[in-house]
Amino acid sequence: MKIEITSRKWITPSSPTPPHLQSLKISSFDQHGQSHYVPSFYFYPANEEECGVINNAEKSLRLQKSLSEVLTLYYPFAGRYSSDEPLIECNDKGAEYLEAQVAGSLSQLLISDEELETQLQNHFVPPMFDPINSPPLVVQFNRFECGGIAIGVSITHKMVDAFSAFGFITAWATACRTGIHKASPPSFELGSIFPPRDAFRIENWERKATATNKIVTKRFVFDAVAISNLKAAVSASARTNSSELPKQQITRVKAVAALIWRSCIRVSQAVHGRMRPSIIKFPINLRGKTNLPIPENSCGNFAGWSAPHFMPNDEGEVKIHELVSRIHDGIEQTLSNYAKASSSDEFFIMVMNDFRKLDEALKQTEQQDVYLFSCWCRFPMYEADFGWGKPTLVSRGVQAHKEMILLFDTKDGNGIDAWVSLEENNMLLFQQDPDLLAFTT
Structure with missing residues (x-):
């Protein structure tokens, strides 16, 4: 089942981030958090009965527009980590948005062998490794031949835990479905309550595969x-x-x-x-x-x-x-x-x-x-x-x-x-x- 990237672009906030919000101090929890990205995948069948006729091109446009809008609430996700200081430069550089074509149907994937399924899932959003030099947020819109889609979302763990990640997904989905005025804004006060500090160093807990242990x-x-x-x-x-x-x-x-x-x-x-x-x-x-x-x-x-x-x-x-x-x-x-x-x-x-x-x-x-x-x-x-x-x-x-x-x-x-x-x-x-x-x- 081949997956081909067909387009790439940057999605920036629909309105500029105000000057007083352009530098966000990270919390000590984020500072010492794990550096990997956390991907999640949302699979939707081609079901025209529930939602009317919305073709995949229109779905992608709606996702892009609402993502631009929700980034005004989640403005750090469009910024970049500073390489010199424990802060996020909320500079509106944007989140990366990719579109991809999947050679196969969604049903094939859902009933496929588990090993194939797990391998393919890691291609529904690009692998990201460096939160300092990469965008905090990457989205990939995957089209299946049957009309089904998969939305892959990857956010750096240096910015979010699971609660925060799903808060973002919920806000984005709400903005896309009913309008940005219905989306709930987050609080970015943790950096003020728990300012960064250098007194603690925690080893990376990830224990990856090696050449000798698959x-x-x-x-x-x-x-x-x-x-x-x-x-x-x-x-x-x-x-x-x-x-x-x-x-x-x-x-x-x-x-x-x-x-x-x-x-x-x-x-x-x-x-x-x-x-x-x-x-x-x-x-x-x-x-x-x-x-x-x-x-x-x-x-x-x-x-x-x-x-x-x-x-x-x-x-x-x-x-x-x-x-x-x-x-x-x-x-x-x-x-x-x-x-x-x-x-x-x-x-x-x-x-x-x-x-x-x-x-x-x-x-x-x-x-x-x-x-x-x-x-x-x-x-x-x-x-x-x-x-x-x-x-x-x-x-x-x-x-x-x-x-x-x-x-x-x-x-x-x-x-x-x-x-x-x-x-x-x-x-x-x-x-x-x-x-x-x-x-x-």
Whole structure:
């Protein structure tokens, strides 16, 4: 399935950024954030019944016009990172917009082999690597022969976390569908609350493939029925072991994360001949979870991490309810600690100290395993209606980082899509785990 770029252009804000907004100080969280780009993809079938006759050329024009308009609200996305200072030069240089023709149909892609699907997804928006010398935002409009389209969006992680990225997508879709006056503006105050500082240096957590260890990514779908059964199995495990685990603690995300974690522990045991300690890095959106005056619509990186630990016991058995409990307790303890911070400086130091602990754990993988989770559940991914209906599938580009697990909502909002990246030999063991097979499709 060939993808050919047919045009490239720059989309600039529809009105110039005012002089007093042309220099934006980045926050300390953005300053020490990861440097890669985060791509996401929105697939739309050719469905004229819902939205009337809008051909793809008209869709692309509407996207460009509304993107230009929404960049007046998200003006840093049209700027460039300064190479000398911790700030964004909001100079209206623009976001890059590409158009591409896909040789094939959308249905072919959606039912294709998983490896082909993951390879193709990484061609629906150009790969970006350097946030200093590249535009913060790149969009690619992909046309399929059947009339379906895929919108690829890539934003530098130095400017956004998942909350901010989907805030932008929602605002852009709203502007395209109903007009810019309906789009909600973001707040760019994080840089004032958490000014940049040089006291902390965190290693890059991305663990990419090397010439000797091929990374394989597979998709595992937990539908609503499977998740209901999984949560029941967690409760039953707790009862069998005379443990108390309130139902409200057994959320679908925690249950699925615990199941995947247990399968990874079993794979490690098979590879090393013994059960090893392990840690999972679990993300927490910190908006609304601190005592600091942080605007709810803050754009930028404002996430923390919980790091639940597993230590092997004498029984040599991993009980799923214990892993659910560890995930729940880890999140609650992290939030409880952060709530004690009385100033932005104290809060930032607490978060960075947690980052450092995780950083140290990643340097000790000879003795323990570390799995990096990223959770996009409950974000409005499937609400991205640009005027021709909601997407039939939303996905994130697959990146070759080992021991990484990405969790998404299914389209109905009740299930979970899990994209798991492991070394090839480990994936062969992982996908044969009987408990994993019992709950996935």
